[in-house]
Amino acid sequence: MLKIKNLSVKTNNIEILNNLNLHIKAGEIHVIMGTNGSGKSTLAKTIVGHPQFKASKGEILFEGQNILKLAPDKRARLGIFLSFQYPTEIPGVNNASFLRMAYNTHQKSQGHPALDPLEFEDLLQNKLKIANISEKYLDRAVNAGFSGGEKKKNEILQMAVLEPKLAILDEIDSGLDIDALKSVANSVNSLKNKNNAIILITHYQRILNYIKPDYVHVIHKGQIIKSGDKTLAHKLEKKGYEWLITNP
Amino acid sequence: MKKQNIKNIANQKYKFGFKTDIESYIFKKGLNEKIITQISKNKNEPPYMLEFRLKAFKHWLTMPEPRWSCTTYPEIDFQDIHYYSAPKTNPKKENLNKIDPKLKKTYDKLGIPLLEQKKLEGIAVDAIFDSVSVATTYKAQLMEYGVIFCPISEAIQKYPDLIKKYLGAIVPYTDNFYAALNAAVFTDGSFVYIPENTICPMDLSSYFRINTEKTGQFERTLIICEKNSQVNYLEGCTAPKFDTNQLHAATVELVALDNASIKYSTVQNWFAGDPETGKGGIYNFVTKRGLCQGKKSKISWTQVETGSAITWKYPSCILKGDDSIGEFYSVALTNHHQQADTGTKMIHLGKNTKSTIISIGISVGKAVNAYRGEVKISKAATNARNYTQCDSMLMGDQCDAYTFPIIEVNNASATVEHEATTSKISEDQLFYFQQRGIDTEQAVSAIINGFCEEVFKKLPPEFSVEATKLLGLKLENSVG
Numbered sequence: 001m002l003k004i005k006n007l008s009v010k011t012n013n014i015e016i017l018n019n020l021n022l023h024i025k026a027g028e029i030h031v032i033m034g035t036n037g038s039g040k041s042t043l044a045k046t047i048v049g050h051p052q053f054k055a056s057k058g059e060i061l062f063e064g065q066n067i068l069k070l071a072p073d074k075r076a077r078l079g080i081f082l083s084f085q086y087p088t089e090i091p092g093v094n095n096a097s098f099l100r101m102a103y104n105t106h107q108k109s110q111g112h113p114a115l116d117p118l119e120f121e122d123l124l125q126n127k128l129k130i131a132n133i134s135e136k137y138l139d140r141a142v143n144a145g146f147s148g149g150e151k152k153k154n155e156i157l158q159m160a161v162l163e164p165k166l167a168i169l170d171e172i173d174s175g176l177d178i179d180a181l182k183s184v185a186n187s188v189n190s191l192k193n194k195n196n197a198i199i200l201i202t203h204y205q206r207i208l209n210y211i212k213p214d215y216v217h218v219i220h221k222g223q224i225i226k227s228g229d230k231t232l233a234h235k236l237e238k239k240g241y242e243w244l245i246t247n248p
Numbered sequence: 249m250k251k252q253n254i255k256n257i258a259n260q261k262y263k264f265g266f267k268t269d270i271e272s273y274i275f276k277k278g279l280n281e282k283i284i285t286q287i288s289k290n291k292n293e294p295p296y297m298l299e300f301r302l303k304a305f306k307h308w309l310t311m312p313e314p315r316w317s318c319t320t321y322p323e324i325d326f327q328d329i330h331y332y333s334a335p336k337t338n339p340k341k342e343n344l345n346k347i348d349p350k351l352k353k354t355y356d357k358l359g360i361p362l363l364e365q366k367k368l369e370g371i372a373v374d375a376i377f378d379s380v381s382v383a384t385t386y387k388a389q390l391m392e393y394g395v396i397f398c399p400i401s402e403a404i405q406k407y408p409d410l411i412k413k414y415l416g417a418i419v420p421y422t423d424n425f426y427a428a429l430n431a432a433v434f435t436d437g438s439f440v441y442i443p444e445n446t447i448c449p450m451d452l453s454s455y456f457r458i459n460t461e462k463t464g465q466f467e468r469t470l471i472i473c474e475k476n477s478q479v480n481y482l483e484g485c486t487a488p489k490f491d492t493n494q495l496h497a498a499t500v501e502l503v504a505l506d507n508a509s510i511k512y513s514t515v516q517n518w519f520a521g522d523p524e525t526g527k528g529g530i531y532n533f534v535t536k537r538g539l540c541q542g543k544k545s546k547i548s549w550t551q552v553e554t555g556s557a558i559t560w561k562y563p564s565c566i567l568k569g570d571d572s573i574g575e576f577y578s579v580a581l582t583n584h585h586q587q588a589d590t591g592t593k594m595i596h597l598g599k600n601t602k603s604t605i606i607s608i609g610i611s612v613g614k615a616v617n618a619y620r621g622e623v624k625i626s627k628a629a630t631n632a633r634n635y636t637q638c639d640s641m642l643m644g645d646q647c648d649a650y651t652f653p654i655i656e657v658n659n660a661s662a663t664v665e666h667e668a669t670t671s672k673i674s675e676d677q678l679f680y681f682q683q684r685g686i687d688t689e690q691a692v693s694a695i696i697n698g699f700c701e702e703v704f705k706k707l708p709p710e711f712s713v714e715a716t717k718l719l720g721l722k723l724e725n726s727v728g
């Protein structure tokens with residue numbers, strides 16, 4: 001589904017990603033770990049086309065198509081979704097309308113009819129259950145004044161509505177209380193199927209008690225320096241990154 | 249990519265940019281006593297009017313071109329402008345059926361039908377094309393109520409007493425550079441007189457159209473509301489797309505006597521210049537002032553400003569009568585290279601006078617949007633109250649918004665409140681929309697609409713509906 005080949009990314013003339021390679025097949029869950037500032041969020045934002053991060057080398061193929069030249073909204077409509085580490089607040093824009101706007105652009109690009117507010121309301125009821133978020137957040141402005149955890153849940157609600165092929169979850173578990181962590185993990189599991197894939201960026205092994213990854217990668221200085229299965233995450237939790245970095 | 253998107257948004261199409269191909273009688277370019285005398289002659293004016301014009305012109309010659317507003321433009325060559333242009337076929341027809349079909353078609357295309365029904369329905373229109381009024385609808389029917397609605401050129405001949413009493417009484421030609429210029433060279437505009445105890449049976453409106461290139465439009469409007477009378481007045485304007493700038497310097501004077509109420513609404517949609525280069529467009533330098541002369545009188549200015557290359561206007565109220573009320577509600581959207589410096593003055597002279605100012609500015613592209621307001625409470629204005637609120641929204645990092653409130657209080661019993669907010673559409677917000685599959689154009693409309701929904705709650709409901717509709721259209725155009 002996703003093939004990243006020799007990807008290098010610079011911002012403000014600083015190289016952040018350096019010759020990075022990653023292959024993801026449909027049905028897989030990949031975990032990415034790494035120290036602060038190692039380039040995890042940069043990788044996520046580069047995949048979705050954030051204007052601040054431009055590939056200086058390499059390519060990103062999504063279902064065989066090089067997406068590096070595509071506008072971010074086009075990439076999104078191909079089915080690539082990013083749950084942001086720090087979701088942006090958008091005062092004045094109603095959350096429910098935002099969700100419907102997003103949903104309808106996807107419908108349109110797939111040649112399906114747009115849903116009117118009432119039809120969408122029906123669809124939303126089910127999605128609210130999956131994301132385990134209260135209806136009352138629909139009437140508020142997108143993320144405006146939401147707590148850290150509420151923002152994360154709202155990202156999951158958007159994912160539930162859009163049903164992306166590839167979901168990149170950047171620290172979805174940071175700032176969540178124990179119950180919320182469990183709830184978010186359950187949501188992710190129920191959205192997972194054999195046709196879609198997930199990249200899970202995290203600092204903690206904790207979430208992997210609920211979500212079972214196929215691969216765990218360690219990123220350092222913009223490169224993947226180690227890949228393994230979920231036991232790698234356990235090892236990192238115990239030993240930290242030191243041993244890997246000094247002795248890869 | 250980022251730049252590209254913002255450019256697209258600023259790339260609105262102007263729907264009214266066509267030119268009517270009509271033979272016109274045009275004065276040679278230039279400004280001098282001879283030209284002014286000729287204008288006065290063409291309008292069949294009595295001598296007092298020519299005298300008024302020439303005095304204003306003499307005064308104007310002594311004044312420097314003002315440069316204190318937040319706008320930049322090259323020096324204007326006042327000798328490079330035609331001061332009079334009128335369609336040859338139509339020196340005003342009383343019978344609407346005899347109007348030149350080309351003109352009729354022009355107004356149809358602008359969505360302003362020049363026709364009358366049997367009943368007083370819809371809205372009466374005074375249609376001003378370059379320097380002349382080409383049609384005024386429902387004139388006779390309104391006269392049955394004692395309401396005078398006619399071109400000011402006609403009022404100057406027919407109602408000299410009213411003109412002598414009020415013309416220049418609220419905005420004297422000494423007031424400012426453009427007021428002086430207007431007094432010297434004004435060509436047409438509307439005149440409204442509502443007699444005592446009369447609620448005007450229909451809304452009145454003027455529609456200004458500049459058609460000829462390099463022609464200035466200098467309109468003059470005077471509205472007089474006698475005791476216990478009421479009128480709603482609406483002003484609209486458009487112009488063709490030209491590469492050169494055109495000057496529109498209007499003067500509007502309103503007088504409300506005891507218990508009278510005037511609501512003056514403007515929908516300003518002059519051509520704003522080329523979106524890419526900023527070339528062309530209207531310079532809209534306007535003086536508008538209302539005098540609440542009588543007790544409990546009320547003047548309300550509402551404006552939606554979406555056009556013009558440069559807007560420079562401050563519709564104001566002088567609250568002279570005790571318990572009089574002044575209001576100013578403004579929504580200004582500036583896009584690409586537009587510059588707007590607008591606001592109001594509320595001068596409290598009478599006791600228990602009350603004013604409300606709500607100004608909403610939205611800047612997109614490379615536009616500049618400034619609010620300039622003055623609230624003055626004089627010594628005699630016991631218990632005067634003012635409430636001012638200014639909200640601005642900026643989109644992108646190339647536009648600017650400024651607020652210049654001046655508050656002068658000379659009476660300790662006054663209550664003056666001022667609130668201001670500025671919001672900005674950030675690249676991160678736009679990216680958030682894009683990442684969910686929504687393109688930037690739609691994102692910007694959603695954010696601006698959201699902002700408007702919030703701040704429009706403070707506007708009078710019927711105006712807020714109107715403003716939402718207009719901005720919706722404008723933004724739709726901007727994303728089309």
Ligand SMILES: Nc1ncnc2c1ncn2[C@@H]1O[C@H](COP(=O)(O)OP(=O)(O)OP(=O)(O)O)[C@@H](O)[C@H]1O
Nearest residue numbers: 011012014016035036037038039040041042043052
């Ligand atoms: N606009 C920028 N200008 C300069 N440096 C940047 C910019 N954006 C990111 N960086 C740098 O790139 C590096 C990688 O940042 P990134 O956000 O990808 O790290 P991360 O792995 O997600 O870290 P964390 O675990 O703290 O979220 C950091 O050193 C960061 O300071």
Ligand SMILES: [Mg+2]
Nearest residue numbers: 040041042085
């Ligand atoms: Mg990060």
